[in-house]
Amino acid sequence: MDLITKCIALGMAAAAAAGLAINGVRGSLPQSSSQIMNTSQVDPATGLTFRTTPPEREDRLILSDAEWKKKLTPEQYKILRNHGTEPAFCGVNLESKGEGAYHCVGCDLPLFNATEKFDSGSGWPSYTSPYNKDNLWYRLDMSFGMRRIEVLCARCDGHLGHVFEDGPPPTGLRYCINGTILKFKPKEKAAS
DSSP states (O other), X not given: OOHHHHHHHHHHHHHHHTTOEETTEEOOOOXXXXXXXXXXXXXXXXXXXXXXXXXXXXXXXXXXXXXXHHHSOHHHHHHHTTOXXXXXXXXXTXXXXXXXXXXXXXXXXXXXXXXXXXXXXXXXXXXXXXXXXXXXXXXXXXXXXXXXXXXXXXXXXXXXXXXXXXXXXXXXXXXXXXXXXXXXXXXXXXXX
């Protein structure tokens, strides 16, 4: 492979890892950190560290596109695998209440504790902090002419939503999450 071809391939891989559109299609994430060098940076607004590649995990769930389509509903697939967004005030789990945890529909990883949920008025379920900081990872999202921090599931790399710095105390963060990709489990069924 000549130098120009290598540079183009590396540029496309970097754009795909960052979630940028290439020929109008969002890139997919690399399957391991050996495919592209990870860089991380602290977001000054939220204090969260965003990355270019997913964190290494022993319990990582990697499925083919066909397997994801079989496992998820079309709406869940659009959001979780293709970085979609459900319409405001229309998703499931917006009004749900109770003791327990919200899990990823793709891999069943607990993402948010119900005690951290609050009504932000945004039209999407909102939380002040994650169930466990290691269950999420963050990526810089520059789509639609905005600078946002994308929230992803650390086990299956599914798109969950975004985090903003306009939440209530004590964290000051608002995890704005698509309710369609969350599965509520009452306290007695919530995993640790």
